[in-house]
Amino acid sequence: MSSPPVLVLALLATLTLSPIAAAQTVPISTPGAPAMTHHARGPFEVKMAPQDQDVGEGSTLGRMSLDKTFHGDLEATGKGQMLTAGADTPGSAVYVAIERVTGTLHGKAGSFALVHQGVMRGAERSLKVDIVPDSGGGALKGIAGSLSIEIVDGKHLYDLQYTLPGQ
Numbered sequence: 001m002s003s004p005p006v007l008v009l010a011l012l013a014t015l016t017l018s019p020i021a022a023a024q025t026v027p028i029s030t031p032g033a034p035a036m037t038h039h040a041r042g043p044f045e046v047k048m049a050p051q052d053q054d055v056g057e058g059s060t061l062g063r064m065s066l067d068k069t070f071h072g073d074l075e076a077t078g079k080g081q082m083l084t085a086g087a088d089t090p091g092s093a094v095y096v097a098i099e100r101v102t103g104t105l106h107g108k109a110g111s112f113a114l115v116h117q118g119v120m121r122g123a124e125r126s127l128k129v130d131i132v133p134d135s136g137g138g139a140l141k142g143i144a145g146s147l148s149i150e151i152v153d154g155k156h157l158y159d160l161q162y163t164l165p166g167q
Helices: 004-017
Strands: 038-056 059-070 074-087 092-105 108-121 124-131 144-152 155-163
Touching: 038 074, 059 092, 074 108
Parallel strands: none
Antiparallel strands: 038 059, 038 155, 059 074, 074 092, 092 108, 108 124, 124 144, 144 155
16 A cells, blocks of 8 residues: 555545546635636645554555645645545545635735545546635635646646635
């Protein structure tokens, strides 16, 4: 069985290279706010560091810290935690993560949290990353939406689809 860092990197690369990974979710709207969806795009770097591992019959559980740097329309840092579960069956694994993103989005300073869910089962892949409802702070208060991730030529790219009240 692969160690958790290798498993997670393989999981992320496989999920983000999949067309399913780019599936869009509908942003959760803030009541009374216009439904105008904005896009923020750019590259990002991610560093993961293993924290814990629990090997058991049929699966290995892992925990990792996340440190990200976003560039482009979102100039920010992300700090978070990832939990992983890898099965003894090759190609079957999951991860969940929560991270706080702090910086500027199209010039508006603030923060918000993201929740990730990635699943691999054989050839099936899915990745969903949403803004945590009501997690926006500063000029990003009331932000809602989702984020898609793509890897092109080894470079991580994001597309943040979001709404903000009054915009």
